[in-house]
Amino acid sequence: MADSQAKVEGWYRDHGGVLLRYLGRRFGRDGADDLLQETFVRALRRPQLRGEAVSARAWLFGIARHVGLSAFRRKRVMQELPEGVEARGEEIDPRIVAMREAIGRLPEGLRETLELRLADDLSYEEIAAVLGIPLGTVRSRLHHAVKKLREEMKE
Amino acid sequence: MNEATLERLMLDAALGALNEDVQELLMAHLAGDEKKARETDELRTLVEKAREAMREKCPAQPDLRVVGKRLKMERMIAWGGRIVAMAACLLIGFGIARMRPARQVEVVVWEKPANPQVVAVNVARAGQDGELWSAQRVYRNAIEANRSEKVNPAFRRLIHN
Numbered sequence: 001m002a003d004s005q006a007k008v009e010g011w012y013r014d015h016g017g018v019l020l021r022y023l024g025r026r027f028g029r030d031g032a033d034d035l036l037q038e039t040f041v042r043a044l045r046r047p048q049l050r051g052e053a054v055s056a057r058a059w060l061f062g063i064a065r066h067v068g069l070s071a072f073r074r075k076r077v078m079q080e081l082p083e084g085v086e087a088r089g090e091e092i093d094p095r096i097v098a099m100r101e102a103i104g105r106l107p108e109g110l111r112e113t114l115e116l117r118l119a120d121d122l123s124y125e126e127i128a129a130v131l132g133i134p135l136g137t138v139r140s141r142l143h144h145a146v147k148k149l150r151e152e153m154k155e
Numbered sequence: 156m157n158e159a160t161l162e163r164l165m166l167d168a169a170l171g172a173l174n175e176d177v178q179e180l181l182m183a184h185l186a187g188d189e190k191k192a193r194e195t196d197e198l199r200t201l202v203e204k205a206r207e208a209m210r211e212k213c214p215a216q217p218d219l220r221v222v223g224k225r226l227k228m229e230r231m232i233a234w235g236g237r238i239v240a241m242a243a244c245l246l247i248g249f250g251i252a253r254m255r256p257a258r259q260v261e262v263v264v265w266e267k268p269a270n271p272q273v274v275a276v277n278v279a280r281a282g283q284d285g286e287l288w289s290a291q292r293v294y295r296n297a298i299e300a301n302r303s304e305k306v307n308p309a310f311r312r313l314i315h316n
Contacts, residue, residue: 005223012222025209040222041229099208117170118202119209124172143166150201 008044011056016040018057019064022120026112027068035071039064058126061116065130095153102152110145113138156184161191169198 019039024032042063053059103111116122116130124142128135156164164181167173173181185192 037222037225041226044222044226095204096208099204103205103208114205115209117172118206139163142170143163146166146169146198146202146205149205150198153201153204 005044007047008040011043011060012040015057015060018120019060022061022116023064023068025115025119026065027072031071035064035067038067038071042067054123054125054129058122058129061120061122061126061130062132098153099149102149105152106145106148110141110148113141114145117142165191165195165198168195169202171202 016036020032020036023035023039027035039060043060049059053062103114106114113127113131116127117124122130124135124138127138131138133141161184164173164177165185168178168181181195185195
């Protein structure tokens with residue numbers, strides 16, 4: 001028990017921040033803390049399941065995604081989400097703003113896959129594990145996402 | 156190299172998902188193809204821009220102790236629930252037991268008949284014949300013995316008692 005708790009603490013140190021950012025981006029910043037807590041509560045409940053996952057990070061992302069989606073079904077927290085990546089107050093390059101808008105217009109599946117790769121730096125295998133899709137689908141989603149962004153940015 | 160494979164490799168390179176060896180091989184291949192090399196650069200710039208657009212600082216994490224406390228609380232609630240469920244089961248069991256009607260026990264006093272019939276078995280005859288007699292036959296023989304033979308008083312006493 002103490003051993004598994006130490007492990008989870010290690011995972012929290014290593015991946016807690018990235019997970020919180022992911023949860024905030026995907027399910028809204030207000031409830032992200034609670035979702036992160038819930039993620040680690042679930043991880044602490046059954047740390048032995050980590051063995052079946054590609055990596056600790058992929059496993060935790062998978063739990064976080066599940067927790068976030070469950071909360072979404074319960075409370076519809078995603079309704080408060082901005083479309084895509086929201087612009088922040090600081091002075092930003094207009095091309096970056098255009099890119100954010102273009103990312104925001106991507107279909108949900110493509111955007112999520114692209115964000116997991118670019119924002120969270122997950123490998124293709126990890127993305128496949130988190131989303132529960134085949135590796136080939138990850139590739140094709142990324143391919144389509146980049147293609148769409150390219151088209152949008154050309155316009 | 157196959158066109159589709161090349162495009163896939165170019166995209167993987169732009170996304171930073173190629174290992175170093177493959178990356179070098181790809182670069183060597185693209186050195187001879189200016190158009191594709193330019194396309195790869197464009198892809199890389201686009202992906203970098205997308206990465207930048209998504210970049211944000213990691214927010215401050217909440218304390219993990221909160222998670223531990225919450226888990227402890229959940230476990231206590233779970234155990235409390237189990238204890239309450241067990242107590243409820245016991246209560247229901249006792250309640251059902253109390254509701255059940257008490258069993259009626261009827262005590263029958265068997266009285267010895269006033270004139271017990273004397274039954275004697277003609278054992279001697281069975282032994283002589285060496286047959287396997289049925290119960291009916293033994294019974295018949297006994298009746299016959301009672302009728303025709305004089306029963307030994309000691310035997311009769313034994314039967315009465």
